[in-house]
Amino acid sequence: MRKPVIAGNWKLFKTSAEAVELVKGILPLVTGATNVEIVVAPVFTVLDRVSSVISGSNVNLSAQDCFWEAEGAFTGEISPKMLLDAGCSHVIIGHSERRQYFGETDETVNKKTKAAVAAGLKVLFCIGETLDERESGSTFDVLKRQIAGGLAGVPESDLCSIIVAYEPVWAIGTGKTASDDQAQEAHAFIRGEIKGLYSAAASDAMRVLYGGSVKPENIAGLISRPDIDGALVGGASLKADSFAALVNAAQK
Numbered sequence: 001m002r003k004p005v006i007a008g009n010w011k012l013f014k015t016s017a018e019a020v021e022l023v024k025g026i027l028p029l030v031t032g033a034t035n036v037e038i039v040v041a042p043v044f045t046v047l048d049r050v051s052s053v054i055s056g057s058n059v060n061l062s063a064q065d066c067f068w069e070a071e072g073a074f075t076g077e078i079s080p081k082m083l084l085d086a087g088c089s090h091v092i093i094g095h096s097e098r099r100q101y102f103g104e105t106d107e108t109v110n111k112k113t114k115a116a117v118a119a120g121l122k123v124l125f126c127i128g129e130t131l132d133e134r135e136s137g138s139t140f141d142v143l144k145r146q147i148a149g150g151l152a153g154v155p156e157s158d159l160c161s162i163i164v165a166y167e168p169v170w171a172i173g174t175g176k177t178a179s180d181d182q183a184q185e186a187h188a189f190i191r192g193e194i195k196g197l198y199s200a201a202a203s204d205a206m207r208v209l210y211g212g213s214v215k216p217e218n219i220a221g222l223i224s225r226p227d228i229d230g231a232l233v234g235g236a237s238l239k240a241d242s243f244a245a246l247v248n249a250a251q252k
């Protein structure tokens with residue numbers, strides 16, 4: 001049985017006071033969600049503050065990116081061991097916004113993924129096709145390339161530290177969710193790729209999250225599908241009540 005995951009990607013939102021207020025609002029609403037891996041991913045500058053608030057709770061802390069080197073002359077970067085030091089257990093890698101605006105490639109995603117797992121972080125490994133790619137019929141080719149490239153050289157024994165997040169770019173922040181059928185189809189494909197690259201056991205154990213305009217109103221249909229193990233949520237994670245509603249829907 002795969003434990004569902006509900007992860008909130010706060011993107012470039014929330015100052016420290018706002019972040020603390022949000023997470024303090026979330027905590028009492030999710031205490032009953034014992035069977036959900038709950039994750040929040042604030043900006044780097046508030047990780048430490050949020051970490052103090054969630055200490056001892058069932059909410060886990062994630063960063064939104066990291067570099068692959070542990071330390072060195074790399075101005076502006078942050079390393080996996082520094083994220084651990086700030087209280088993180090998870091890190092998002094390869095988000096489409098990083099691929100689109102900040103030059104992230106399958107190769108850099110791969111280096112970051114390996115470094116983060118080696119340091120002891122769990123990776124929310126993001127993949128997904130653009131609208132053009134979907135409309136031109138290359139969705140599965142893109143997913144195949146992103147999985148093979150991003151996970152190249154990752155041994156099966158490390159897959160327990162990886163959670164795949166399928167986020168079709170056309171559904172992010174657009175209010176246009178993939179239908180339950182479209183999402184399930186992509187998730188089943190992703191699981192099949194993991195099976196082909198690794199094993200049936202690895203594929204059965206892998207959590208695959210959906211992301212893209214997930215809201216309390218559409219989570220039930222998505223999560224009821226056999227290959228959808230939770231959600232990576234942007235907009236609806238920025239309010240305590242909607243994020244908690246997603247968590248509690250996954251608990252059911």
Ligand code: 13P
Pocket residue numbers: 009095167171172173174175211212213214232233234235236
């Ligand atoms: P929205 O939920 O705002 O569409 O964002 C999805 C996302 O990018 C989460 O990483």
